[in-house]
Amino acid sequence: MNPPPSDAEDRRAVAPVICYPVETLPAPDMALLDRARGTLTKTGEVVVPPRDAATFTVPAGHFFRISSVEGSQVGDLNLWNANDLSERFYSGKTRALHGTHITRGQRMWSSFSAMRAMATITHDSLEWYGMDEFGGSVHDVIGTRCDPYTHNLLSGGQYHYCCHSNLTRALADHLGVPLAEAEPHVHDVLNVFMCTGFTRDTGQYFMKASPVRVGDSLEFFAEIDLLGALSACPGGDCSTVHSSDQAQCYPLLVETFAPDAAVMGDWQGPPLNGYDRSHGV
Numbered sequence: 001m002n003p004p005p006s007d008a009e010d011r012r013a014v015a016p017v018i019c020y021p022v023e024t025l026p027a028p029d030m031a032l033l034d035r036a037r038g039t040l041t042k043t044g045e046v047v048v049p050p051r052d053a054a055t056f057t058v059p060a061g062h063f064f065r066i067s068s069v070e071g072s073q074v075g076d077l078n079l080w081n082a083n084d085l086s087e088r089f090y091s092g093k094t095r096a097l098h099g100t101h102i103t104r105g106q107r108m109w110s111s112f113s114a115m116r117a118m119a120t121i122t123h124d125s126l127e128w129y130g131m132d133e134f135g136g137s138v139h140d141v142i143g144t145r146c147d148p149y150t151h152n153l154l155s156g157g158q159y160h161y162c163c164h165s166n167l168t169r170a171l172a173d174h175l176g177v178p179l180a181e182a183e184p185h186v187h188d189v190l191n192v193f194m195c196t197g198f199t200r201d202t203g204q205y206f207m208k209a210s211p212v213r214v215g216d217s218l219e220f221f222a223e224i225d226l227l228g229a230l231s232a233c234p235g236g237d238c239s240t241v242h243s244s245d246q247a248q249c250y251p252l253l254v255e256t257f258a259p260d261a262a263v264m265g266d267w268q269g270p271p272l273n274g275y276d277r278s279h280g281v
């Protein structure tokens with residue numbers, strides 16, 4: 001290793017600055033959304049089987065809620081613009097804006113060049129968890145999704161029920177296209193109910209048993225027309241292993257709701273990003 005310079009401690013002592021202060025980020029009208037939550041009518045539901053995935057659609061201005069129904073289980077969530085699959089959830093930018101984990105009042109942002117709010121979290125029954133002594137928190141945007149490729153590199157095995165494969169099968173079924181056509185649309189997820197962080201000493205991604213219990217839920221407001229896919233991760237509560245059939249797994253429930261139109265008034269979803277896309281030319 002190169003020896004440290006004489007001013008190494010001075011360089012380390014420089015205070016950090018937040019990359020993206022969010023005071024000017026378009027903010028949700030939480031007062032409106034809270035009023036709307038009081039008027040919800042259920043419009044549908046889908047049960048996501050363990051070690052499998054399911055799709056659902058949510059019109060702009062409606063809500064969806066993911067719930068633990070039989071046991072502690074984490075879910076891997078993909079979102080797309082239902083009318084244009086090239087606009088999809090951008091985990092990395094959501095992380096850059098909101099931090100490693102997201103909760104009530106924060107948003108899931110979409111990919112370039114649309115880059116706008118896709119969904120706003122309106123209720124999180126695990127908001128109380130905060131950040132634990134290990135630096136762990138719930139609902140992360142730092143993991144990717146468990147997948148058979150990483151599993152193969154690490155173990156040499158063939159496992160077909162990782163979240164990546166579950167999401168691929170569910171999307172292919174929904175679109176009526178071959179798996180190879182659906183797979184490139186699958187993207188880094190919001191890890192619903194998953195408790196994760198980075199180890200302080202080595203900076204490695206860790207997971208620990210999710211604090212989710214039956215009855216817990218995470219609820220979203222759809223800012224645009226959404227196609228969603230949710231996988232009930234083969235890691236179960238992610239307390240030990242994933243990418244195998246070893247962990248105890250449970251289903252997840254996704255419900256959709258419509259608010260009273262009178263409460264929503266003249267609400268409109270966010271426009272496409274305002275950058276002119278000329279890139280200096």
Ligand SMILES: [Zn+2]
Binds near residue numbers: 163
């Ligand atoms: Zn998974």
